Amino acid sequence: MKKIAVIMGGFTKESIVSLKSGEVVYDNLCRKEFDPYRIYLFKERWFMKDEKNKEYPINKYNFTVCMEFGIKNIQFDCIFNAIHGSPGEDGILQAYFELLQIPYTGCHFHHANITFNKKYCLTLLKYFGINTAASFFINKNQIFCKDKILKKVGLPCFVKPNRSGSSLGISKIYEDKDLFNAVEKAFKEDEEIIIESFLKGREVSVGVFSFKNEVIVLPITEIISKNDFFDFESKYSGKSKEITPAKLLPNVESKVKKIAKKVYKILNLSGISRAEYIIINETPYFLEINTIPGLSKESIFPKQLKVAGISLSDLFKNAIYEKMKNRI
Structure with missing residues (x-):
């Protein structure tokens, strides 16, 4: 049987969500085909837990687990x-596994780097004609003019860390006096930030994945946040209403799915992804994309799979074999 390392944790506040996702993957991998291991990667240490929760260190040199005092690796x-x-x-991590020549699920490290960086991702998609919000980028040590920014993006607007997920460090501001505090908050998460205009419309989330060289678009989810926007609390504390499938007009649904598939191909992705869009006057505007979407019970992607009639076990099996086949 193939030995699969299910890696979870991470170096950010999103590690809490990752631990839940990792457990879902571990629980749903078919034991007739795979021998899964729970691997925890944190800044302080990397280790594996066995069924009795005994911990074993990871050898970072070759990503192996040393057991029984070096007798068994x-x-x-x-x-x-x-x-x-x-x-x-x-x-x-993708680049690290490339160096070790170990197959990994998800997209290539080049594409992961682009999609995680909002500035790079939006610039690329705009080039291909994808609708996005007006935006302004600032580096941490850059001197900026508040009036120039607000003239471009208007109010209200969003201030976001350029490289961060789960809406961490994001603020929605309504008055110009609140801009500096919002910028300060975002800079605590990243050294680059993006300020975007507010798009008023219906927010939807679209899961996309590759299966046997075909790009599959899952049923669309409409997000109605009980908070001011779809922030961390809305995502993980039940402070939002999520409707799957979204109640969209057939032509609008078709348009969103077409754009979602186009974005997936433009970004040259593989494996699973989930992207957010705002629909304004039946036109989808791209917000951002996650190449490793949440897989916990609270997460949107598994709910979309359920509506589509696709099991987590089948999805995970496909993700693994797709990558292992490419290494043969």
């Missing part, structure tokens, strides 16, 4: 990446 046939945020979603 576990070598993995494939990595199932369930780490949201850095270093699992930004290309860092």
